[in-house]
Amino acid sequence: MYFIKKLSTKxxxxxxxxxxxxxxxxxxxxxxxxxxxxxxxxxxxxxIATFSNDVDVIHPYSYVDDIYxxxxxxxxxMTYMAKAMDYxxxxxxxxxxEYKKLGGVYKAPMLIAITDGGATxxxxxxxxxxxxxxxxKKLTFIGIGVGDDADMDEIKRFNxxxxxxxxxxxxxxxxxxxxxxxxxxxxxxAGANNDEVVNYAELDPKFxxx
Numbered sequence: 001m002y003f004i005k006k007l008s009t010k011x012x013x014x015x016x017x018x019x020x021x022x023x024x025x026x027x028x029x030x031x032x033x034x035x036x037x038x039x040x041x042x043x044x045x046x047x048i049a050t051f052s053n054d055v056d057v058i059h060p061y062s063y064v065d066d067i068y069x070x071x072x073x074x075x076x077x078m079t080y081m082a083k084a085m086d087y088x089x090x091x092x093x094x095x096x097x098e099y100k101k102l103g104g105v106y107k108a109p110m111l112i113a114i115t116d117g118g119a120t121x122x123x124x125x126x127x128x129x130x131x132x133x134x135x136x137k138k139l140t141f142i143g144i145g146v147g148d149d150a151d152m153d154e155i156k157r158f159n160x161x162x163x164x165x166x167x168x169x170x171x172x173x174x175x176x177x178x179x180x181x182x183x184x185x186x187x188x189x190a191g192a193n194n195d196e197v198v199n200y201a202e203l204d205p206k207f208x209x210x
Contacts, residue, residue: 022170023114023146030177034064037185041065044184047091051084061095081119082126085111085158089129092139110140112180113158114173117151127157134159142183144176 027048034040041064048058048067059067092109099106111130133139143155143164155164167173 022173026170026173026177029174030181031064031067033178033181034184037181039185040181045095049084049087051080051087053080055084055087061091079115079119080121081115082121082123085113085123085126085130089126089133089139108138108140110142110184112142112144113155114144114146115155116147116149117145117154119154123154123157130158131160134162142180144173146173
């Protein structure tokens with residue numbers, strides 16, 4: 001039996017005060033929109049993780065109907081982005097290995113990074129690894145810089161030949177995540193492996209891009 005799965009993981013940099021509540025609200029909106037899409041419901045496994053000095057898996061890979069997200073994220077002091085990105089890429093590779101053992105057909109996974117870009121560890125190796133996977137069409141990467149002071153150059157290192165987008169406000173972030181749900185839906189409906197997936201966030205001139 002063959003099946004088509006779409007993998008997705010969100011890596012989230014924790015903020016403080018009101019912004020962290022807005023981040024939680026944006027994630028909840030993303031989950032709700034995905035849950036309303038018949039294609040995503042049956043073909044997308046999503047994992048949610050946060051990172052500070054370590055990676056905290058908020059929800060392991062599961063279908064969206066099985067995701068229960070509590071708006072109780074807590075701010076942390078550090079931003080070990082390299083550790084988080086390596087974890088994300090490792091977890092996606094492990095998931096793909098599971099699919100291969102089952103003889104499944106799958107598409108390149110999507111990794112969504114939401115961060116202010118201010119890494120407190122050396123991202124060189126992780127950024128090179130991510131860029132290589134993207135170049136070989138083994139990964140779809142969506143980098144979102146949040147806040148007016150987001151270090152877009154840092155985020156760009158993970159996808160030097162692609163587009164990253166800036167989301168300075170709460171409503172912008174919610175809208176971006178809705179656009180990303182459209183990309184997931186499009187991917188879920190497409191054929192396996194090589195069909196192009198449109199990231200609608202890149203097409204909207206409203207969002208600052210780099």
